[in-house]
Amino acid sequence: MTLGKRALILIFPVVLAGYLLAAFSVHVAQSRSIRALEHAKLSQRLEHAAAVFQNEVRRSKSFLNALLNSNALRQFVSETDKTYRANAVGVRLQESVKSLSDDPMGFVSLVILTSKLETEYYFENSWDPFAEVDQAQVELARQLVKGSKLTDWAYLHDVGRRPRIVYSQFIDPITLGRPLPSNKANALLMQVAVQPDRFLQMQTALKKEYESDIVLQPWPLAVTDDLSASAPLGPALYATLTISDAHFDSQMLRQKTLLALGAVAMGLFSIWLIVVLIRRFITEPIATLDANVMAVMVGARDEIVDHDEAGEIGRLTQNIRELHRQSVHSLELVQKSSWTDTLTGISNRAHFNTLATGVVQDAMSSGEKCSLLFIDIDNFKFVNDKHGHEVGDELLKTLAARLADHVDAITRRRGQKPAIFARLSGDEFAVLVRSRPGDGTVREIAAAILALFDDGFEVSGKRYPVTASIGAAICPDDASNVAELISNADAAMYQAKSAGKNRSSRFSRALHDRRTRLRQIQEELRSLDPDEQFHLVYMPIVDTKGRVTGCEALLRWHSPILGNVTPDEFVPIAESSGLFSKIDWWVINKAMSDCCQLKALFGPDTVLAVNISSAELHSRSISDYFSDCVERHGLQPQSIDIELTETFAVKVSDQLRRNIEELRQKGFRLSIDDFGAGYTSVQQIIDYAADTIKLDRALVSNLTASQSLPVLKAVVALCHAKDMAVVGEGVDRPEKLAMLTAAGCDRFQGYLISKPLSLDDLAIWALTRTARPAAETVEGNAEEWRSAAR
Secondary structure: OOHHHHHHHHHHHHHHHHHHHHHHHHHHHHHHHHHHHHHHHHHHHHHHHHEEEEHHHHHHHHHHHHOOOOOOHHHHHHHHOOHHHHHHHHHHHHHHHHOOOOOHHHHHHHHEOOOOEEEEEEEEEEOOOOOOOHHHHHHHHHHHHOOOOOOOOOOOOEOOOOEEEEEEEEOOOOOOOOHHHHHHHOOEEEEEEEOOOHHHHHHHHHHHHHHOOOOOOOOOOOOOOOOOEEEEOOEEEEEEEEEEEHHHHHHHHHHHHHHHHHHHHHHHHHHHHHHHHHHHHHHHHHHHHHHHHHHHOOOOOOOOOOOOHHHHHHHHHHHHHHHHHHHHHHHHHHHHHHHHHOOOOEEEEEHHHHHHHHHHHHHHHHHEEEEEEEEEEEEHHHHHHOOHHHHHHHHHHHHHHHHHHHHHHHHOOOOOOOEEEEEEEEEEEEEEEEEOOOOOOHHHHHHHHOOOOOEEEEOEEEOOEEEEEEEEEEEOOOOOOOHHHHHHHHHHHHHHOOOOOOOOOOHHHHHHHHHHHHHHHHHHHHHOOHHHEEEEEEEEEEEEEOOOOEEEEEEEEOOOOHHHHHHHHHHHHHHHHHHHHHHHHHHHHHHHHHHHHHHHHHHHOOOEEEEOOOOHHHHHHHHHHHHHHHHOOOHHHHEEEEEEEEHHHHOHHHHHHHHHHHHHOOOOEEEEEEEEEOOOOOOHHHOOOEEEEEEHHHOOOOOOOOOHHHHHHHHHHHHHOOOHHHEOOOOOHHHHHHHHHOOOEEEEEEOOOOOOOHHHHHHHHHHHHOOOOOOOOOOHHHHHHHHHHH
């Protein structure tokens, strides 16, 4: 929600409620004043109506007096001939009445009565030519005759045809003056009736306005709380008008509505004005500041613009600008620290990945190419351990500086973009070159790097025996992203290292296929069921007389996806990925389950040789598992020969030493397999006693090929001195057999004797051997072994 909306939501109800409350206060405070004003107005209008009425009374009196002074009335009264009076004189009297009337159309009547209420004359100015005096007026005359008054007036408003003021006066028929009271019986009663039109109009207007009629009564209004007024019309006649509360409330409702509408209008205007002012002097500067900050955040602007605002907003702008400057400075320091290798001062792996990602994406989108050189320092650990970490750190710093200088010099000379140079980890460096393949840049850089290690690497005047192995990968030929590019270049580097070090190697499709197969092997090893895909074959071991003394269990794997996978392929992968326990335990259990059949074939003294991983020797449970298996399958520990590769003796942990001693104490045989592969020293043979030493086939081939019988004899003699039996592996030719026999080997194993066979095939092989004389010597069997090898 924006600041303007927040201000509107906060201001709108407060201002509107304030104005409504003020309007209500005005209404409450002024209601009594308005009521009093309305009462005064009512009294004034009623008094005005009374004055108009009294004027009508005076008009009727003046009308009668004018008639009394006219000759027409005098002639009418003095005329004795009733016919003449009614016709001639009456017409003149009628004309006189009309001439005295202000309004020719206004109602006026004249009636002359005797004391006996006999009508001597009647005329009224109306549209009715046959009109007669009504009973109400006659009744009024009767009351006057009976009374003592000689003159009087009355307002006839609720009887007869129309409201009228009747002025009555007794006159002497002779003098036309007032008669004596004693002569009232001989007097004539004259009544002039006029209709109070103006009064009636005012009465109608008041009734329409106040929705209440004027009440005429002989007494004034009593004191009351109602909105009412009373005015005298005559000595015994009062006009009273009372306004109902509903009418007054309706009038007040109108006022309330006007006040409410006015309050709402003023509130809306005030809110609009306040919002405009807030927007002009508060929200717009803040919005402008927010837009500037957002522009800086998204990178559209480098810093916040100063708009020279005064007050708090100006200070806030200045503070945010200063905070942004400090944040940018801190971010630069953090980025420099997080993207820079602390030892060498060049880019680290994270910064390299960020920069390389942009370069690779540009290369992929533009159709160009880039090359990655992955550099690993050979023998760096040896220098670091022998000469100390200080020398190792100095070597890395010096190397980084020289590599950067050589790479920059080559790219500048070729007019290319600067290369991205970084230390990935430890003694590994990477160079990403933005050049076209085939232009010689990568080869020149690789040659310049290798040239730095001619005759070792010089640091502070000393040379150290380190070299470099370089792997190269090209994007997009070899990879389409940074991670894959690094991985492929790393694989090419290991190819260069395995080829002899101090050289460079380009990532190839064959290398890719090999890495893909290794990854597939690892995935299959994780998910396979050993009982479904693994099986064992057995390779016989014979003594100098040709008798089978044991069989070595060898693992074979046929994958429905990968086909036949050799142990040389999957065993190192299993050891490196931690899957060796799953494989070794299956081999141990399966081989021991077949051991009884092997004893049935070759005799009860037959020994089963089982290979286990060097890493498995570090497991605390290996000894217990061997014991459980021999007990489960009814075997003796002496029937099991545990073959260990000579690599176990390179690093002997306390746990490994305890496991070996525990296995020997339980009666298991121990053999050192592949002796002579390059790890075991003479001292280690002396230190780590075993029951058997198995000479590696490569050692046997080398010694027999070079006719080094004395050397072979010395090795065999050393083992015999430690009370170890010697088994010669890889016996595939009679010459090897003869030389090993001459050197004093105790037992032999190889394709000249038998290839690895399944249990069923091994039974057939055993039957074939037992059909021949048992006393054949090894020399006599040479031709047989040669034929079997074929």
